[in-house]
Amino acid sequence: MPEPVPVDHDLTERAVRxxxxxxxxxxxxxxxxxxxxxxxxxxxxxxxxxIPKEHRFHEDGHWLTCDRWDNPCGHLDLYTAVLAQARERHPAGPRP
Ligand SMILES: [Zn+2]
Known part of the structure:
Protein backbone atom coordinates (compact mmCIF):
# COMPACT_ATOMS: atom_id res chain seq x y z
CA MET A 1 0.00 0.00 0.00
CA PRO A 2 1.54 3.33 -0.96
CA GLU A 3 1.49 6.08 1.59
CA PRO A 4 -1.35 8.52 0.95
CA VAL A 5 -0.09 11.80 -0.42
CA PRO A 6 -0.76 14.52 2.10
CA VAL A 7 -2.83 17.36 0.73
CA ASP A 8 -1.70 20.21 2.92
CA HIS A 9 -1.81 23.77 1.72
CA ASP A 10 0.90 24.69 4.22
CA LEU A 11 3.26 22.12 2.77
CA THR A 12 6.43 23.82 1.59
CA GLU A 13 8.05 20.79 -0.02
CA ARG A 14 6.53 18.03 -2.08
CA ALA A 15 7.81 14.96 -3.87
CA VAL A 16 6.44 14.67 -7.40
CA ARG A 17 7.04 12.46 -10.42
CA ILE A 51 -2.09 20.12 -5.87
CA PRO A 52 -0.55 17.44 -8.12
CA LYS A 53 -2.75 14.88 -9.82
CA GLU A 54 -1.57 11.52 -11.06
CA HIS A 55 -1.35 11.30 -14.84
CA ARG A 56 -0.89 7.95 -16.54
CA PHE A 57 0.13 7.82 -20.18
CA HIS A 58 1.49 5.46 -22.77
CA GLU A 59 4.66 6.16 -24.68
CA ASP A 60 6.99 3.95 -26.71
CA GLY A 61 5.41 0.77 -25.40
CA HIS A 62 5.68 1.80 -21.76
CA TRP A 63 2.99 2.88 -19.35
CA LEU A 64 4.32 5.78 -17.38
CA THR A 65 2.89 7.69 -14.46
CA CYS A 66 3.78 11.26 -13.64
CA ASP A 67 2.23 14.10 -11.69
CA ARG A 68 0.70 17.17 -13.24
CA TRP A 69 -0.47 20.30 -11.54
CA ASP A 70 -1.80 23.70 -12.32
CA ASN A 71 -0.69 26.66 -10.30
CA PRO A 72 -3.35 28.91 -8.80
CA CYS A 73 -1.31 31.91 -9.98
CA GLY A 74 -1.50 30.77 -13.62
CA HIS A 75 2.25 30.42 -14.19
CA LEU A 76 3.23 27.24 -16.03
CA ASP A 77 5.75 24.86 -14.49
CA LEU A 78 7.65 23.15 -17.30
CA TYR A 79 9.19 19.79 -16.48
CA THR A 80 12.55 20.96 -17.79
CA ALA A 81 12.49 23.90 -15.37
CA VAL A 82 11.31 21.66 -12.54
CA LEU A 83 14.18 19.23 -13.20
CA ALA A 84 16.68 22.10 -13.26
CA GLN A 85 15.30 23.23 -9.92
CA ALA A 86 15.67 19.69 -8.52
CA ARG A 87 19.26 19.49 -9.77
CA GLU A 88 20.11 22.73 -8.00
CA ARG A 89 18.85 21.22 -4.78
CA HIS A 90 20.60 17.87 -5.33
CA PRO A 91 23.67 18.48 -7.51
CA ALA A 92 24.69 14.81 -7.40
CA GLY A 93 21.36 13.77 -8.84
CA PRO A 94 18.32 12.27 -7.18
CA ARG A 95 18.53 9.06 -5.24
CA PRO A 96 16.95 6.10 -7.05
ZN1 LIG B 1 3.33 32.09 -10.18
Missing part, protein backbone atom coordinates in the same frame (compact mmCIF):
# COMPACT_ATOMS: atom_id res chain seq x y z
CA UNK A 18 8.11 14.35 -13.50
CA UNK A 19 9.05 13.34 -17.04
CA UNK A 20 12.73 13.63 -17.87
CA UNK A 21 13.45 13.52 -21.59
CA UNK A 22 17.07 14.59 -21.24
CA UNK A 23 18.45 11.07 -20.88
CA UNK A 24 20.13 12.30 -17.68
CA UNK A 25 21.92 9.37 -16.02
CA UNK A 26 20.55 6.80 -18.43
CA UNK A 27 20.87 5.59 -21.98
CA UNK A 28 17.21 4.59 -22.25
CA UNK A 29 15.45 5.94 -25.30
CA UNK A 30 12.10 6.48 -23.63
CA UNK A 31 11.45 9.21 -21.08
CA UNK A 32 12.34 8.56 -17.49
CA UNK A 33 10.01 9.27 -14.62
CA UNK A 34 11.93 10.91 -11.82
CA UNK A 35 10.71 11.55 -8.33
CA UNK A 36 12.04 14.89 -7.22
CA UNK A 37 11.45 16.84 -4.05
CA UNK A 38 10.71 20.47 -4.75
CA UNK A 39 10.14 23.59 -2.76
CA UNK A 40 6.44 23.88 -3.45
CA UNK A 41 6.27 27.49 -4.57
CA UNK A 42 6.01 28.98 -8.03
CA UNK A 43 9.49 30.06 -9.14
CA UNK A 44 8.02 33.04 -11.00
CA UNK A 45 5.95 34.65 -8.24
CA UNK A 46 6.67 32.49 -5.15
CA UNK A 47 2.98 31.79 -4.70
CA UNK A 48 1.83 28.27 -3.80
CA UNK A 49 1.82 25.61 -6.49
CA UNK A 50 -1.32 23.61 -7.16
Missing amino acids: VIDRSGWGTSAAYPQIRTVTLTWVCPACHGPRG
Whole structure:
Protein backbone atom coordinates (compact mmCIF):
# COMPACT_ATOMS: atom_id res chain seq x y z
CA MET A 1 0.00 0.00 0.00
CA PRO A 2 1.54 3.33 -0.96
CA GLU A 3 1.49 6.08 1.59
CA PRO A 4 -1.35 8.52 0.95
CA VAL A 5 -0.09 11.80 -0.42
CA PRO A 6 -0.76 14.52 2.10
CA VAL A 7 -2.83 17.36 0.73
CA ASP A 8 -1.70 20.21 2.92
CA HIS A 9 -1.81 23.77 1.72
CA ASP A 10 0.90 24.69 4.22
CA LEU A 11 3.26 22.12 2.77
CA THR A 12 6.43 23.82 1.59
CA GLU A 13 8.05 20.79 -0.02
CA ARG A 14 6.53 18.03 -2.08
CA ALA A 15 7.81 14.96 -3.87
CA VAL A 16 6.44 14.67 -7.40
CA ARG A 17 7.04 12.46 -10.42
CA VAL A 18 8.11 14.35 -13.50
CA ILE A 19 9.05 13.34 -17.04
CA ASP A 20 12.73 13.63 -17.87
CA ARG A 21 13.45 13.52 -21.59
CA SER A 22 17.07 14.59 -21.24
CA GLY A 23 18.45 11.07 -20.88
CA TRP A 24 20.13 12.30 -17.68
CA GLY A 25 21.92 9.37 -16.02
CA THR A 26 20.55 6.80 -18.43
CA SER A 27 20.87 5.59 -21.98
CA ALA A 28 17.21 4.59 -22.25
CA ALA A 29 15.45 5.94 -25.30
CA TYR A 30 12.10 6.48 -23.63
CA PRO A 31 11.45 9.21 -21.08
CA GLN A 32 12.34 8.56 -17.49
CA ILE A 33 10.01 9.27 -14.62
CA ARG A 34 11.93 10.91 -11.82
CA THR A 35 10.71 11.55 -8.33
CA VAL A 36 12.04 14.89 -7.22
CA THR A 37 11.45 16.84 -4.05
CA LEU A 38 10.71 20.47 -4.75
CA THR A 39 10.14 23.59 -2.76
CA TRP A 40 6.44 23.88 -3.45
CA VAL A 41 6.27 27.49 -4.57
CA CYS A 42 6.01 28.98 -8.03
CA PRO A 43 9.49 30.06 -9.14
CA ALA A 44 8.02 33.04 -11.00
CA CYS A 45 5.95 34.65 -8.24
CA HIS A 46 6.67 32.49 -5.15
CA GLY A 47 2.98 31.79 -4.70
CA PRO A 48 1.83 28.27 -3.80
CA ARG A 49 1.82 25.61 -6.49
CA GLY A 50 -1.32 23.61 -7.16
CA ILE A 51 -2.09 20.12 -5.87
CA PRO A 52 -0.55 17.44 -8.12
CA LYS A 53 -2.75 14.88 -9.82
CA GLU A 54 -1.57 11.52 -11.06
CA HIS A 55 -1.35 11.30 -14.84
CA ARG A 56 -0.89 7.95 -16.54
CA PHE A 57 0.13 7.82 -20.18
CA HIS A 58 1.49 5.46 -22.77
CA GLU A 59 4.66 6.16 -24.68
CA ASP A 60 6.99 3.95 -26.71
CA GLY A 61 5.41 0.77 -25.40
CA HIS A 62 5.68 1.80 -21.76
CA TRP A 63 2.99 2.88 -19.35
CA LEU A 64 4.32 5.78 -17.38
CA THR A 65 2.89 7.69 -14.46
CA CYS A 66 3.78 11.26 -13.64
CA ASP A 67 2.23 14.10 -11.69
CA ARG A 68 0.70 17.17 -13.24
CA TRP A 69 -0.47 20.30 -11.54
CA ASP A 70 -1.80 23.70 -12.32
CA ASN A 71 -0.69 26.66 -10.30
CA PRO A 72 -3.35 28.91 -8.80
CA CYS A 73 -1.31 31.91 -9.98
CA GLY A 74 -1.50 30.77 -13.62
CA HIS A 75 2.25 30.42 -14.19
CA LEU A 76 3.23 27.24 -16.03
CA ASP A 77 5.75 24.86 -14.49
CA LEU A 78 7.65 23.15 -17.30
CA TYR A 79 9.19 19.79 -16.48
CA THR A 80 12.55 20.96 -17.79
CA ALA A 81 12.49 23.90 -15.37
CA VAL A 82 11.31 21.66 -12.54
CA LEU A 83 14.18 19.23 -13.20
CA ALA A 84 16.68 22.10 -13.26
CA GLN A 85 15.30 23.23 -9.92
CA ALA A 86 15.67 19.69 -8.52
CA ARG A 87 19.26 19.49 -9.77
CA GLU A 88 20.11 22.73 -8.00
CA ARG A 89 18.85 21.22 -4.78
CA HIS A 90 20.60 17.87 -5.33
CA PRO A 91 23.67 18.48 -7.51
CA ALA A 92 24.69 14.81 -7.40
CA GLY A 93 21.36 13.77 -8.84
CA PRO A 94 18.32 12.27 -7.18
CA ARG A 95 18.53 9.06 -5.24
CA PRO A 96 16.95 6.10 -7.05
ZN1 LIG B 1 3.33 32.09 -10.18
